Amino acid sequence: MAVLAAPGTQPIRRLSSQPRVEAFTGQMFALPALLLIVGLLIVPILVVIVLGFSDYQLGAIEWSWIGLGNYQRMLDDPVFWRSISNTFLYVAAVVPGSVLSALVVAILVNDRKHFKSVYQIIYFLPVTTTLIAMSVVWHFVLNPQLGPIAGVLRALGLPPVDLFGDPDLVLIALSLIGIWQLVGFNMVLFLAGLTAIPHDLYDAAAIDGADHPWDRFARVTWPMLGPTTVFVVVTTTITAFRVFDTVAVITRGGPIGRSEVMLYDIYLEGFQYFEIGYASALTVVFLVVVVVLAVLQAFFLDRKVHY
Amino acid sequence: MASLSIDRVTKTFGHQTVLKDVSLDVRDGEFLTLVGASGCGKSTILRVIAGLEPQDTGSILIDGGRVDHLRPKQRNVAMVFQSYALYPHMSVADNIAMPLVMQRLRLAERLPLVGRLSPRRGRVMAGVKGEVEAVARQLQIDQLLARRPAQLSGGQRQRVALGRAMVRHPQVFLMDEPLSNLDAKLRVHMRAELTELHRRLGSTFIYVTHDQVEAMTMSDRVALMDEGRIIQLGTPNELYHDPLDLRVARFIGSPGVNVLPGLVLASGAVEVCGVKLPVEVEAKEGSIVDVGLRPETLSLDAHHPGCPRLAARLQSVENLGAEVFLRFIIEAGPAEPVILRASLESYERGRHHGSLDGVVQVSVDTQRATVFDAEGRRIARRPVEASVVRLSVPAE
Known part of the structure; x- marks a missing residue:
């Protein structure tokens, strides 16, 4: 009987094991990437979430679980609320500012016949520089005593403006630097979007009567740039939320806390006051805010531009 | 409906002369095909007629009147592109309506939000809608009006492009290889349909193709081009049986001479x-x-x-x-x-x-x-x- 059964069972086993072998091979190929994602993204995030429920301080020997204590503390922390509102104000200025000006610059540069690449390089230069170094430069340029801008103002007989020292102006000044830094990158993205628009569409529009610059923009250019715009807005939003370098170098959150932002707050709590537990909880809040906003934007905007 | 004349047109791109002193008279209601290998200048002629590309010398006349100074939209010509050139973000209905909307609404009325304040706008748009639907019925795409071009097959997109051309009742239809992007079977079918459309509309068609079969089967007359010149203009029969140039003999006919x-x-x-x-x-x-x-x-x-x-x-x-x-x-x-x-x-x-x-x-x-x-x-x-x-x- 065993001899008889063998030929019958063997092919069946081979058939059923074949997909399993293929699946195993596939999983093995995906394993290195999976390990990296887990090790570099998932585990650190989990560690941060876990630490957020503790009162761990850097180098402390004794620490304990405090549940939602850190989050409770946040609610009563004026610095936390200031940094949230400052960050949102900064994002609200930088995103429209850098996206719209990048769009205008991209269209202008794209229409140029000569020196196109020269303009591209000029606008892209800020992207290639280190923002820390550039912050030092901006600090000097806008310095009310030593800076060239102040010198010009003095020569014109105007009072010097201390952009980083004035509580009402400091966020505007930081936003302008943020826009300056992002315009080049967004311009390159828009330029790529513009070159992808088929020229036939402009020809068809000209014959259909849409040859006024406004119509060309509103009927062809802008809708065709829709997917690019979604990408630009989402990436710009995330970048703007991560504002840190300029604050850390130029203002250190001042004057009177008017330029405190979320990442700077986390940095202070974690690396100046060594409150790792509290900094972790702040990081979780930051992460949730950014992810929720990015997903919402992608979801709503994507539906509008889908074709 | 109109006659059209091309009078000694030359066109140069950089150092390359694409059109060399081309003259051509297209009769009212004629189906004329410009045929030739790629790079012979046939598409450039079409673009010059449409006003998309200014000629260096010479004139274009529609019904005896010069149109050289007119912009593309003022020449009352419609063009069908090889790529269809449909607006991908607009519905089929909006695509077809585009020329009428542009003609009939003033710039301020076309603005988003502000445009809606115009009392005229609603009336105009209702009229446009009716005409779009009539054209769509003629082309049997009235079921597709709400769709986007991406949701259509190649043949359906072709019809939408035709609809956008027809809706304005142009004096001349310009067609730039409209069937090249279709598969072989559909191409044969659309050939017959275009001929039928021409018969029904009675308009002047200028049709550009590199496919001699399309030229032979659809046209009243064919102009065969090579290196920026028209070598021979005649009926398909004349070109086949009575070629005046070896290039014409070689180009026309399958299998070749x-x-x-x-x-x-x-x-x-x-x-x-x-x-x-x-x-x-x-x-x-x-x-x-x-x-x-x-x-x-x-x-x-x-x-x-x-x-x-x-x-x-x-x-x-x-x-x-x-x-x-x-x-x-x-x-x-x-x-x-x-x-x-x-x-x-x-x-x-x-x-x-x-x-x-x-x-x-x-x-x-x-x-x-x-x-x-x-x-x-x-x-x-x-x-x-x-x-x-x-x-x-x-x-x-």
């Missing part, structure tokens, strides 16, 4: 591959010529007693069912084969008798042969009837 080198004899006959063809051309004795022989001018059976024959060997057979194309290598001729078109029965008869094995005598209908000089220009022939009588019977 057989071209054999020949030597003009004292009598005006031409010696081809050692055989004397009594074509009686008006050319100097001893000049080198090219003789064009369409596949149907060659035959396995004698056209008439004593017609000239070329000794050849069968190389390959292409059976299309009703007719058969046979490729022969001529014994004393060039290395590339000549193509012969035979009826199926003639081919079967030959095969049955075994007369296709070994050396075959291929008969030549010299009456329909065309002769070209060294520059490719057609050489006129003396009256043929007389020459047939005087013809000397070649030895078999």
Whole structure:
């Protein structure tokens, strides 16, 4: 009987094991990437979430679980609320500012016949520089005593403006630097979007009567740039939320806390006051805010531009 | 509906002259096709007519009036593009409505939000909607009006592009290879449909293609272009049977014309591959010529007693069912084969008798042969009837 059964069972086993072998091979190929994602993204995030429920301080020997204590503390922390509102104000200025000006610059540069690449390089230069170094430069340029801008103002007989020292102006000044830094990158993205628009569409529009610059923009250019715009807005939003370098170098959150932002707050709590537990909880809040906003934007905007 | 004239137009891109002194008169209601290999300037002519590309010299006249100073939208021409050039973010209805919206709404009324304040806008848009629906019904795409171009098949997109052209009732339709992006079967179908559309609208169509079959099957007249010039303008029949240039003979017809080198004899006959063809051309004795022989001018059976024959060997057979194309290598001729078109029965008869094995005598209908000089220009022939009588019977 065993001899008889063998030929019958063997092919069946081979058939059923074949997909399993293929699946195993596939999983093995995906394993290195999976390990990296887990090790570099998932585990650190989990560690941060876990630490957020503790009162761990850097180098402390004794620490304990405090549940939602850190989050409770946040609610009563004026610095936390200031940094949230400052960050949102900064994002609200930088995103429209850098996206719209990048769009205008991209269209202008794209229409140029000569020196196109020269303009591209000029606008892209800020992207290639280190923002820390550039912050030092901006600090000097806008310095009310030593800076060239102040010198010009003095020569014109105007009072010097201390952009980083004035509580009402400091966020505007930081936003302008943020826009300056992002315009080049967004311009390159828009330029790529513009070159992808088929020229036939402009020809068809000209014959259909849409040859006024406004119509060309509103009927062809802008809708065709829709997917690019979604990408630009989402990436710009995330970048703007991560504002840190300029604050850390130029203002250190001042004057009177008017330029405190979320990442700077986390940095202070974690690396100046060594409150790792509290900094972790702040990081979780930051992460949730950014992810929720990015997903919402992608979801709503994507539906509008889908074709 | 309108006539259209192209008057001595030249156009240069950089150092390259794309149109060299082109003149062409298109009659009112005519279906005229510009055909030629890619890069011959045919699309550029269309773009110059539309006003998308300014010409260097010369004029475009529609119904006798110059339109050179007019912008594309003012010329009252419609264009169908090879890529369809539909607006991907708009519905089919909005795509078709585009020319009417642009014509009938003022700039302020087209602005988002602000435009809605105009009391006229609603009335105009209702009218546009009705016309769009009428055109869509004509093209049988009224079920698709709410869809986006991405949701349509190639043939449906083509119809939308046609609808956008038709809705404005243009004086001239310009079509730039509109069928090239369709698959072969649909292309044949759309060919018939475009011809029918032309008949129904009665408008002037200027159609650009690189496909000689489209040119032959659809057009009232065909202009064959090469290197920025129109080489020959005529009916499809004229271009096929009476080409004035070797390039025309070669371009028109599928499979292509057989071209054999020949030597003009004292009598005006031409010696081809050692055989004397009594074509009686008006050319100097001893000049080198090219003789064009369409596949149907060659035959396995004698056209008439004593017609000239070329000794050849069968190389390959292409059976299309009703007719058969046979490729022969001529014994004393060039290395590339000549193509012969035979009826199926003639081919079967030959095969049955075994007369296709070994050396075959291929008969030549010299009456329909065309002769070209060294520059490719057609050489006129003396009256043929007389020459047939005087013809000397070649030895078999």
